[in-house]
Amino acid sequence: xxxxxxxxxxxxxxxxxxxxxxxxxxxxxxxxxxxxxxxxxxxxxxxxxxxxxxxxxxxxxxxxxxxxxxxxxxxxxxxxxxxxxxxxxxxxxxxxxxxxxxxxxxxxxxxxxxxxxxxxxxxxxxxxxxxxxxxxxxxxxxxxxxxxxxxxxxxxxxxxxxxxxxxxxxxxxxxxxxxxxxxxxxxxxxxxxxxxxxxxxxxxxxxxxxxxxxxxxxxxxxxxxxxxxxxxxxxxxxxxxxxxxxxxxxxxxxxxxxxxxxxxxxxxxxxxxxxxxxxxxxxxxxxxxxxxxxxxxxxxxxxxxxxxxxxxxxxxxxxxxxxxxxxxxxxxxxxxxxxxxxxxxxxxxxxxxxxxxxxxxxxxxxxxxxxxxxxxxxxxxxxxxxxxxxxxxxxxxxxxxxxxxxxxxxxxxxxxxxxxxxxxxxxxxxxxxxxxxxxxxxxxxxxxxxxxxxxxxxxxxxxxxxxxxxxxxxxxxxxxxxxxxxxxxxxxxxxx
Numbered sequence: 046x047x048x049x050x051x052x053x054x055x056x057x058x059x060x061x062x063x064x065x066x067x068x069x070x071x072x073x074x075x076x077x078x079x080x081x082x083x084x085x086x087x088x089x090x091x092x093x094x095x096x097x098x099x100x101x102x103x104x105x106x107x108x109x110x111x112x113x114x115x116x117x118x119x120x121x122x123x124x125x126x127x128x129x130x131x132x133x134x135x136x137x138x139x140x141x142x143x144x145x146x147x148x149x150x151x152x153x154x155x156x157x158x159x160x161x162x163x164x165x166x167x168x169x170x171x172x173x174x175x176x177x178x179x180x181x182x183x184x185x186x187x188x189x190x191x192x193x194x195x196x197x198x199x200x201x202x203x204x205x206x207x208x209x210x211x212x213x214x215x216x217x218x219x220x221x222x223x224x225x226x227x228x229x230x231x232x233x234x235x236x237x238x239x240x241x242x243x244x245x246x247x248x249x250x251x252x253x254x255x256x257x258x259x260x261x262x263x264x265x266x267x268x269x270x271x272x273x274x275x276x277x278x279x280x281x282x283x284x285x286x287x288x289x290x291x292x293x294x295x296x297x298x299x300x301x302x303x304x305x306x307x308x309x310x311x312x313x314x315x316x317x318x319x320x321x322x323x324x325x326x327x328x329x330x331x332x333x334x335x336x337x338x339x340x341x342x343x344x345x346x347x348x349x350x351x352x353x354x355x356x357x358x359x360x361x362x363x364x365x366x367x368x369x370x371x372x373x374x375x376x377x378x379x380x381x382x383x384x385x386x387x388x389x390x391x392x393x394x395x396x397x398x399x400x401x402x403x404x405x406x407x408x409x410x411x412x413x414x415x416x417x418x419x420x421x422x423x424x425x426x427x428x429x430x431x432x433x434x435x436x437x438x439x440x441x442x443x444x445x446x447x448x449x450x451x452x453x454x455x456x457x458x459x460x461x462x463x464x465x466x467x468x469x470x471x472x473x474x475x476x477x478x479x480x481x482x483x484x485x486x487x488x489x490x491x492x493x494x495x496x497x498x499x500x501x502x503x504x505x506x507x508x509x510x511x512x513x514x515x516x517x518x519x520x521x522x523x524x525x526x527x528x529x530x531x532x533x534x535x536x537x538x539x540x541x
Contacts, residue, residue, distance in 0.1 A: 047076035058164040062156035069152030075125045080169045094123035102135030112141040126152035189289035199295045203227045206286040218263040222331035224300035232329040253287035262297040310377040315415040339390030339407030342421035343382040344429040364396040402429035459535035480508045485530040
């Protein structure tokens with residue numbers, strides 16, 4: 046049996062507070078299934094049923110609180126009694142609160158000395174938790190509410206449920222998009238199967254809603270028929286877990302975003318044989334895998350843009366809403382955003398602000414998304430690392446250098462091309478590199494080279510003649526400039 050209110054008041058950690066029953070003495074035999082500290086005047090949706098509420102009197106001390114309404118709100122929310130500590134926050138219980146509790150037959154207890162609420166909660170819940178081996182609802186409620194009390198992630202609750210029933214578990218939203226899984230469920234054709242699911246459905250699923258009363262946002266499902274003789278236990282555990290998830294009150298949008306983040310993170314390291322499995326996960330998370338997709342990868346720009354400080358994620362969400370409303374924004378790694386765009390990613394890229402370095406790859410079928418993702422992320426990382434910024438397509442050359450990394454042939458090529466420059470004294474070496482960067486950036490137009498260097502045209506010509514002689518190369522040859530650009534990118538990457 047659960048402890049009663051009288052049992053709780055007899056505990057040493059409560060007796061230390063010199064409790065005095067001010068109302069509802071006839072109801073002290075009511076079982077206490079939970080203990081919770083609450084300081085809100087309207088606790089609707091925040092309390093589990095059968096809870097004894099502990100308070101230092103914040104709602105009672107508020108002059109706008111109507112005592113009768115407060116008592117009614119506690120009862121409606123599932124409270125079986127109220128324990129108020131008298132002290133600095135509340136010197137004494139208002140007469141109106143005592144009268145309202147007496148009129149409702151609602152237990153109201155006054156603690157005349159300061160106590161540690163944490164000790165009361167731990168003591169009572171410790172006694173309730175001893176019933177954890179009981180196969181019925183009271184014991185399992187205590188176990189799962191303990192998880193909620195410790196504010197564990199919702200995924201931990203789902204994992205614990207799968208472990209206890211030795212079966213797969215899925216948490217989905219109202220659109221039948223998969224938010225959390227445990228136990229390796231079969232997600233093939235998930236949305237269609239889930240719409241038909243239930244104890245009487247073709248697969249005999251057990252389900253339980255999640256969300257606060259009047260604001261349900263999804264459900265937990267055990268997508269398999271229970272073995273004979275276990276249906277009642279599975280149902281009890283399932284509903285206890287659903288209550289725990291509801292008490293944690295997660296954002297379903299946040300859970301969906303996390304599920305998609307994890308999917309893209311797995312896509313980033315996928316091999317071709319993973320494509321089918323990941324496509325099933327993608328469809329279960331509400332993504333359309335039948336249309337060609339582009340990948341747009343974004344990172345914060347290498348340098349701040351004066352007067353343009355914008356949160357990258359907010360900027361991306363705003364651009365997606367206008368240009369690509371069917372796109373999916375995810376964050377597979379800290380400081381990075383990826384957008385999966387149906388069709389061409391170019392329009393979204395053009396709509397992004399100058400506070401991000403961005404690259405796109407695609408479109409292509411879902412089976413190619415893993416490769417597109419790697420290409421776009423590498424290009425964006427290379428663009429950001431070299432100080433690039435702005436909503437432009439990153440040249441394939443920079444992305445190629447980033448992907449090849451420390452390839453010996455590439456490093457040898459750069460060393461051969463820039464060897465004479467590397468042998469110069471430090472000041473001359475820096476000037477030579479600046480001039481070469483200006484040359485490749487200007488496409489060989491000397492007037493633009495001069496502008497980039499901040500010198501006159503004759504000085505620019507003189508610098509280019511000296512470099513041409515030093516390198517033994519014709520700097521007016523486009524192929525030579527391409528080779529120089531590649532060598533400079535490799536050199537810059539190696540220097541970081």
